[in-house]
Amino acid sequence: MSDVVPLTDVRRLSFNQATAEKSSLREVIESCARHEVPSISIWRHKLAELGVAEAAKLVRDAGIAVSSVCRGGMFPAPTQAARIDRIDDNLRAIDEAAAVGAEVLVLVCGPSSDRDITAARAQVAEGIAAIAPHAAASGVRLGIEPLHPAFAGDRSCITTLREARLLSERFDSANVGVVVDVYHVWWDPERDAEIALLGHRIAGYHVNDWLVPARDVLLGRGMMGDGVIELRAIRTAVEKAGYRGPIEVEIFNEAIWARPLDEVMELTKQRFVEHV
Amino acid sequence: MSDVVPLTDVRRLSFNQATAEKSSLREVIESCARHEVPSISIWRHKLAELGVAEAAKLVRDAGIAVSSVCRGGMFPAPTQAARIDRIDDNLRAIDEAAAVGAEVLVLVCGPSSDRDITAARAQVAEGIAAIAPHAAASGVRLGIEPLHPAFAGDRSCITTLREARLLSERFDSANVGVVVDVYHVWWDPERDAEIALLGHRIAGYHVNDWLVPARDVLLGRGMMGDGVIELRAIRTAVEKAGYRGPIEVEIFNEAIWARPLDEVMELTKQRFVEHV
Numbered sequence: 001m002s003d004v005v006p007l008t009d010v011r012r013l014s015f016n017q018a019t020a021e022k023s024s025l026r027e028v029i030e031s032c033a034r035h036e037v038p039s040i041s042i043w044r045h046k047l048a049e050l051g052v053a054e055a056a057k058l059v060r061d062a063g064i065a066v067s068s069v070c071r072g073g074m075f076p077a078p079t080q081a082a083r084i085d086r087i088d089d090n091l092r093a094i095d096e097a098a099a100v101g102a103e104v105l106v107l108v109c110g111p112s113s114d115r116d117i118t119a120a121r122a123q124v125a126e127g128i129a130a131i132a133p134h135a136a137a138s139g140v141r142l143g144i145e146p147l148h149p150a151f152a153g154d155r156s157c158i159t160t161l162r163e164a165r166l167l168s169e170r171f172d173s174a175n176v177g178v179v180v181d182v183y184h185v186w187w188d189p190e191r192d193a194e195i196a197l198l199g200h201r202i203a204g205y206h207v208n209d210w211l212v213p214a215r216d217v218l219l220g221r222g223m224m225g226d227g228v229i230e231l232r233a234i235r236t237a238v239e240k241a242g243y244r245g246p247i248e249v250e251i252f253n254e255a256i257w258a259r260p261l262d263e264v265m266e267l268t269k270q271r272f273v274e275h276v
Numbered sequence: 277m278s279d280v281v282p283l284t285d286v287r288r289l290s291f292n293q294a295t296a297e298k299s300s301l302r303e304v305i306e307s308c309a310r311h312e313v314p315s316i317s318i319w320r321h322k323l324a325e326l327g328v329a330e331a332a333k334l335v336r337d338a339g340i341a342v343s344s345v346c347r348g349g350m351f352p353a354p355t356q357a358a359r360i361d362r363i364d365d366n367l368r369a370i371d372e373a374a375a376v377g378a379e380v381l382v383l384v385c386g387p388s389s390d391r392d393i394t395a396a397r398a399q400v401a402e403g404i405a406a407i408a409p410h411a412a413a414s415g416v417r418l419g420i421e422p423l424h425p426a427f428a429g430d431r432s433c434i435t436t437l438r439e440a441r442l443l444s445e446r447f448d449s450a451n452v453g454v455v456v457d458v459y460h461v462w463w464d465p466e467r468d469a470e471i472a473l474l475g476h477r478i479a480g481y482h483v484n485d486w487l488v489p490a491r492d493v494l495l496g497r498g499m500m501g502d503g504v505i506e507l508r509a510i511r512t513a514v515e516k517a518g519y520r521g522p523i524e525v526e527i528f529n530e531a532i533w534a535r536p537l538d539e540v541m542e543l544t545k546q547r548f549v550e551h552v
Contacts, residue, residue, distance in 0.1 A: 115504055117506070121465070149464070150424070152462070153487075153504045154490060159463050159464070186393075186428070187435050188425070188435070188436075189397070189439045210428075212429040214429055214494075215492050216492065217426055217490065218491060227429070228391055228429045229391070230392065
């Protein structure tokens with residue numbers, strides 16, 4: 001595409017901790033600071049290990065922005081009591097996101113609970129409606145992340161940009177948006193049209209790559225440049241839609257997890273300007 | 277769903293050889309005959325082992341119908357010369373399908389060749405246009421099979437029912453249709469609406485199951501009843517659209533491949549009436 005403008009620096013880079021699952025949150029914050037990576041995304045199990053107050057202090061002292069907290073969601077459940085428990089957990093997630101100054105709480109919406117994906121989708125909509133007011137009051141935007149259809153059975157019944165957009169449109173866009181992750185949406189024939197329709201509803205942009213051949217869809221994500229995704233074409237579509245926020249690098253990959261954190265941080269920065 | 281009518285016999289069952297990859301075509305034909313399974317689907321590498329003429333004789337003598345031959349397609353390639361080779365191979369596949377009396381040649385359309393899935397889709401359309409006249413003249417219907425998006429990088433850039441339908445609508449429906457495989461489409465929020473729009477364009481219906489958790493998307497398909505797919509709801513949608521043809525059981529699964537063929541055939545029949 002002739003209208004693609006390469007990134008020349010890492011000012012928009014956010015390092016998602018899923019890329020360094022074996023490291024503690026303290027280690028990732030310190031490595032980001034050493035490598036002048038301006039922003040991070042924090043997972044809740046890492047927040048729980050360190051403590052929310054301590055995490056908030058560390059990122060503040062390091063001058064690092066928190067682009068998002070992962071993850072809320074997982075709304076569908078077989079019983080009403082279980083669904084209420086899930087909502088309560090999401091309210092706590094919103095509090096944690098607010099405490100660390102995160103812009104967005106990413107929602108991985110949850111799978112069907114019993115061979116009825118339509119019912120699960122309705123439960124997701126109810127769940128988001130139940131937590132949206134608390135998110136708004138807390139200054140945290142909810143980001144619905146459609147997941148790759150390979151996760152429809154165990155992580156998210158919301159699988160396409162179109163479905164996520166239609167769901168988000170039930171809410172104020174300042175309160176509820178959509179997170180675009182290239183791994184989940186690169187294959188979609190309606191990808192760029194849906195990104196354009198999202199416009200200011202885009203609440204985050206995540207990059208990584210799709211390796212070929214694909215076997216392990218959970219832990220086989222690739223570093224940018226190692227796979228088949230048209231990264232620059234998708235970023236261009238996202239920017240044309242108006243998004244200029246952080247770009248999170250989120251790579252679930254055991255081979256990358258096994259490498260030293262500082263080496264992964266350097267590689268991430270290099271690939272970010274070369275391929276994103 | 278109240279309007280679901282269970283299957284009470286195996287008259288519509290077709291055993292796809294992919295469910296018994298370790299067996300020869302001769303063994304599968306003989307087992308189908310023993311178990312009164314009325315129809316099979318044949319893969320080309322198995323046809324090549326046995327010889328097309330011998331295979332045609334065996335199925336004829338056994339009184340077994342051939343619901344389809346798998347697979348044509350794989351149209352995208354980096355060079356024009358390579359694309360012509362692919363088209364030549366598809367013309368041979370049509371001849372083989374005609375020789376064994378198959379109703380349908382299933383098309384697995386092929387992945388993007390170089391980080392440009394849009395270009396790959398155009399090459400698929402060109403490829404189908406190039407072979408459709410020979411298919412029509414040979415009495416073989418082409419069945420575009422949208423594959424699960426997990427295969428977009430290595431098997432098919434055609435990933436959704438909608439995209440397959442729009443592609444098929446460029447051709448006479450008697451010549452080019454769409455194959456609906458539950459594994460590939462169960463997650464799609466537009467699934468039932470698209471099945472209704474397909475109507476008489478449905479050229480085949482394949483069943484199996486989606487296991488949870490999903491890790492190996494290639495060889496981790498499940499036997500019907502072992503996963504999360506709403507099989508009866510989807511069959512009901514397919515029948516409402518007008519399809520009353522064979523229902524192929526196609527399961528790529530190493531654990532099932534390791535079991536004795538006659539045992540798999542019995543299990544297939546049992547699960548077919550219990551779950552499909």
